Amino acid sequence: MNKSDMPALGIIEGFFGRSWSWADRESYANFLAPNEFNFYIYAPKDDIYLRKHWQQDWPSETKQQLSRLRNVYREAQIDFGIGLSPHEIYLDRSPERYAQLITRVKQINELSPDILCLLFDDMRGDIPNLANLQIDYMHRVAEVSTAKRIIFCPTYYSFDPVLEKVFGKVPDNYWQDLNKNIDKNIDIFWTGEKVCSAEYSVNHLNSVEALLGRKPFLWDNYPVNDSAAKSNILQLRAVNQSHSQIQQNVSGHALNPMNQAWLSQIPLASLTRAYREKNNYAPEKTFTEITDALCGENLAQTLLQDLSLLQDKGLAKMSVEEKTELLKRYSAFPQNPFCAEIIDWLNGGYTFDPACLT
Structure with a gap:
């Protein structure tokens, strides 16, 4: 096209x-x-x-x-x-x-x-x-x-x-x-x-x-x-x-x-x-190629490994051990804006507030 x-x-x-x-x-x-x-x-x-x-x-x-x-x-x-x-x-x-x-x-x-x-x-x-x-x-x-x-x-x-x-x-x-x-x-x-x-x-x-x-x-x-x-x-x-x-x-x-x-x-x-x-x-191939391009190969591999945990299981259903491991894993990429948002999210920085609807 x-x-x-x-x-x-x-x-x-x-x-x-x-x-x-x-x-x-x-x-x-x-x-x-x-x-x-x-x-x-x-x-x-x-x-x-x-x-x-x-x-x-x-x-x-x-x-x-x-x-x-x-x-x-x-x-x-x-x-x-x-x-x-x-x-x-x-x-x-x-x-x-x-x-x-x-x-x-x-x-x-x-x-x-x-x-x-x-x-x-x-x-x-x-x-x-x-x-x-x-x-x-x-x-x-x-x-x-x-x-x-x-x-x-x-x-x-x-x-x-x-x-x-x-x-x-x-x-x-x-x-x-x-x-x-x-x-x-x-x-x-x-x-x-x-x-x-x-x-x-x-x-x-x-x-x-x-x-x-x-x-x-x-x-x-x-x-x-x-x-x-x-x-x-x-x-x-x-x-x-x-x-x-x-x-x-x-x-x-x-x-x-x-x-x-x-x-x-x-x-x-x-x-x-x-x-x-x-x-x-091909969505899965596209995800891999985009994360490689935007985040670099190492972080892209980490995101692929954690994709189901981040998108399917989610924060509310994570165990303390899973959350702790994720914090450790993404802290290994200092001053990375993608990782900073994941860490902020894991720490409750994006917790839903019903007041936002009004």
Whole structure:
């Protein structure tokens, strides 16, 4: 497949809990470009100025950091995006709310993002005519935004029943209204058959395309590990075989990484290989080659040896002896950022805090 035939491939920093440092975010420009990714979207759940306090501009220091980050990605020729989540704005449809939203988009325009996402995930959804209320906001945002690509995230971004359990029953004709009324130039995020889908089938993606009236833009919740259960594991394996077969069925593909920025590079780097190699893609071989390239042969061998313990058994089920042995093993690689994150994780530095969800 020629690079020009690839859908947009990138990452969205869109997880709960402990977020990345500014230095880690900047370093990702040097990781994404050589691995054939073409976008990065800034949307950490702990940025209150994108979520609960979305009406307010960032403090000057944060906005300076974002401006610098945007310039780093521009120099690397990687598209830079922002994800805005105006929390349950549709519960208050006053003129003031509309004005606040337009003002906020103009503030975001000052950063000259290439991509702007309007995200209605993780919000109450059992509201009549929800789709058209959200579309109205989406179209107003699109009119004002200077971004070249606009992506909409619906409240119901999967058929996974857990969404109705948490956010209420999906309104009648929700997806059909999105198909009929949202501008066809606007992409729509979709996570697959589940919120955290293990794989993607062509048949499923074709059915979603018919439902939404456009190819879905995948928000892939792998290797993210920000939940109570998944914070106990490090998702290091390469993406599975199904990712190599869906090039023609998506408009884009964004991976949501782990809270551990450096370790995330291992699974993330496998996505573009899956798209490029198609039927020749071999996940286990890819994992070995990526860890060799990123971590060096010795550490790569150690990670391969411990992969089942780190990703399958996980921290909560480890014995004291297993944890002690792992700490000893990875302490043998001093000042190594990959090992530093493993050690921090083993010592409870990434323990899930339910407060992060609010």
